[in-house]
Amino acid sequence: MTADAAVIGAGPGGLVAARWLTSQGFEPTVFERSPVLGGQWAGLSGTSGVWPAMHTNTSRVLTAFSDLEPRGTNVFPSGAEVRDYLYRYARTFGLLSRIRFGSAVEHLDRDGAGWWLSHDGERSRFDRVVVASGRFHTPAIPPVPGLDTFTGTVGTSSTYHYRGAEALRGRRILVAGCAVSALEVAAELAQQGAAAVVLTQRRQRYVLPKFAAGVPSDHRIFTRYGVLATENLPATEVDRQLREIVVEAGGSPEQYGAPAPDPSLFAAGVTLSQQHLPLVAEGRIAIRPWITSVSGPDVTFADGHVEQFDGIVFGTGFDLDLPFLSEEIRALAGVDAVHLDADRYTFHPDLPGLAFMGMWDQSGGYFVPLELQARWIAYTWGGSIPAPDEAHQRRAVELYRTRRGLPQKTRMNLAALGFARAAGVEPCLHDWPELRRALLFGPLAPSQFRLQGPDALPDAPARFARDAAAFGAVTSNEYTARERTYWAALQSAGV
Known part of the structure; x- marks a missing residue:
């Protein structure tokens, strides 16, 4: 054939x-x-x-x-x-x-x-x-001494194989990792009947809520401005700006009772989750440092604490x-x-x-x-x-x-x-002055990539303006004070 x-x-x-x-x-x-x-x-x-x-x-x-x-x-x-x-x-x-x-x-x-x-x-x-x-x-399961000896009643698995909280209700569950799947599974278990939920992590990440002040966070943080800043500003300044956006949207983890992350967002990392930090603040998710060893049902953490679990769920990447x-x-x-x-x-x-x-x-x-x-x-x-x-x-x-x-x-x-x-x-910023703010600080909506070039569409400008304004983030061409400051920094760098 x-x-x-x-x-x-x-x-x-x-x-x-x-x-x-x-x-x-x-x-x-x-x-x-x-x-x-x-x-x-x-x-x-x-x-x-x-x-x-x-x-x-x-x-x-x-x-x-x-x-x-x-x-x-x-x-x-x-x-x-x-x-x-x-x-x-x-x-x-x-x-x-x-x-x-x-x-x-x-x-x-x-x-x-x-x-x-x-x-x-x-x-x-x-x-x-x-x-x-x-x-x-x-799923990438990191090596943990003694993991193969774990005797918890529901065993070990990964978030990839998780299919809901029902099978883990009434159980003591350790969730390993700090990426999206780990935080989301931990949150679901804490709200749907697990006897205890503990999250173990190598480092504390910043946690950005999915929704803040009526705007999806992916509309705020994944912008074209962020690309231009990465390409033209010092890395320390880009780090500072991203951390400013993240902390303003959801606070810093230590405010909720989680460990304090590294002051650098680039060093700490960031994860999206709406419920994780509030559940930590309520004591429904406990945070521990990384696992050092497992023996039967006992898990030992880097701080010396030992705790028994019925199951371990790894959300440690792929x-x-x-x-x-x-x-x-x-x-x-x-x-x-x-x-x-x-x-x-x-x-x-x-x-x-x-x-x-x-x-x-x-x-x-x-x-x-x-x-x-x-x-x-x-x-x-x-x-x-x-x-x-x-x-x-x-x-x-x-x-x-x-x-x-x-x-x-x-x-x-x-x-x-x-x-x-x-x-x-x-799309070229100079070709779309009426959409410049949306193109810089609005969401990377797919409609903006039909404005010009191969397969441009005549209705793309109206569609993109609507997408940028969908949740009230960019409804006009009037910059906020922060946007003006950020844009001025880019212009001074020659953009």
Whole structure:
């Protein structure tokens, strides 16, 4: 079988890649191992970390693509709403007939004639392949001395396999980690009948509420201004500004009875959670330093405290796991549990015709950067924009390699603007004076990336103005005092 392109995975990344490849004249075939589409949002045990009661930590404006409006009024959609949106997206763009459900790709390799996929007992050749199989499917469980001796009655698991509080009611549960899933699971258990909930963490992060003063926090913190500041201001000043926004929205953890975080937000990190800190303040979630050892039901912490638990739930991140890649691809792209050497997480100059989707670890929602990455891939392969310069790609890969061993998490606005620039769809501030404040300090709504460049839409200005004003954050072009100060700092830096 020969076809123009294969897409591995029918989650948000695979679907949006197929939609934009189709717009460029390709005939993509999508391989999906599950019987349904949606990836994580399908909610299937074993292939999804979304549990039935889960809601997004990103607002509905940013949990959507640019050419299909979300339905409903929930500011933070449920998992079922996101799944339904993805089905509607697939139907709208004629993608369902392109998906081969229950078809797991077992091996991807290449020869001089193209790319070969092994699946369903056969091998198929494609000119181009997009790997969109998901970044968050293999929980990373850190080594803990004695963990294999744990004898709590409900055992050990990960937040990826959590399916609700019912099985843990009346139990003493230790939740390990301080990322979103750990805080959300701990909060749900504390509110739904666990006998005790203790959170163990290596360091105290700042915690940003999902909603503050009537505005979703992802509208405030993941802005274009934040990208420009990162590129043009000293790192210490960017750190100070981000911490100022976070603490003003939700306070600092020690005010709630949690440990004090590092004064640097960059050193401490930040996690979104609406309920975590209030539950700490009420004594319904206790905080402990990291685990030093486990023996039977007993857990010993770094402060010497020992406590018995019925279960341990790890929310400690995910390993990058692409087991179907050939040894050649793995070696060229330097793939391991954390890293993938590629120009902006997408292309490698020694692997022409292959692209990766969504393989970076990120703070913030993925829908907007995924669509922009898909457009970059499709425009490049379709000839709408020039192919990336090989020398530039090699420099980008080498730069990434120098950062191995450093923290790899990327802020959503940095990823999104990087892809928008690559695709030629970053709106120019000077071309939209009536939208300048919204473009700087408003949300990175997908509609703003249809203002100009390939596939610009005539209704995009009105849509973006509406999206920016949706929760009252940016309703006019009149800057706040803080925005004026921040913008003046950028202008003095030559922006």
